[in-house]
Amino acid sequence: MAEVDPALIYEVLKKIQIDVADIKADIGELKIRATATDEHLSGLFISTTGINNRMDRFDGRLDRIERRLDLTDAR
Template sequence: MADATNELMYELLKRIHSDLSEMKFDIHELKKRMTGAEEALAGVNRRLDRQDDRLERIEHRLELRELAEAQRPYQPE
């Protein structure tokens, strides 16, 4: 087995440091992308909420509210 000299250890530590730097950069980029996706999803949810509110107001104006009591099925005579 080869002796682990200071130079070999130093080179190994430099490679590990380089890999960790790359991983840190990648994680930072993933966090930015995730934040963007979360913001986009929040925007979609806000828009859907506004659409629900508008639909509710329209139904109320047109008096299309559901009846509280159960309806009999249609039976032609």
């Protein structure tokens, strides 16, 4: 059986440890970016909901105006 060099194993383990640390840092950055994206999308959904509510109010107002001016189609 071949001899195992502890120094070689130590060097390999140090490189693996550095790689794992780099991966952890990258994952941390990705989590931050994902959170920012989620927050941005939430803001867009809230904005879209507000716009839809305003459009619904405008639609109701337009219906009332049309009825008042007798501009509606006879159904």
